[in-house]
Amino acid sequence: MRQIAMSAMLLLAVLAVPAFGQGPTIRVNVPFEFSLDDKTYPAGEYAFLALKENVVAIEKNGRNKIGLFLASPLAGRNNPAQVRFQCYENRCFLTQVWIPGLDNGFQATRSHREK
Numbered sequence: 742m743r744q745i746a747m748s749a750m751l752l753l754a755v756l757a758v759p760a761f762g763q764g765p766t767i768r769v770n771v772p773f774e775f776s777l778d779d780k781t782y783p784a785g786e787y788a789f790l791a792l793k794e795n796v797v798a799i800e801k802n803g804r805n806k807i808g809l810f811l812a813s814p815l816a817g818r819n820n821p822a823q824v825r826f827q828c829y830e831n832r833c834f835l836t837q838v839w840i841p842g843l844d845n846g847f848q849a850t851r852s853h854r855e856k
Contacts, residue, residue, distance in 0.1 A: 766789065768803070771787055771824070773833055776834050777852065778849075785801060789838045796811060810850070814846070814848070815848050817846055824839070832854070832855075
């Protein structure tokens, strides 16, 4: 697949908001459909919550937990709060989540569709 130079770093409307005692959180408005762990999510507002050093929860519209994913830790102090996607033609895949207040980021596992 031809890679589009849209390794989309979402700094759009990124808010560091603690989510009702559930741990560090980043909220983003994702303007496109994306995939993670062979599941596709529609465009919309999402919150990514760090539950453990290798577990991230996904919430849709700030209310419903719609998934969990295991991630590898990424070292990188002082990285800006962001969610990164890798896009190929018309498909985007969640690759990294950087949550404010944490020393490490989270690297999502590549899905079978992305490989």
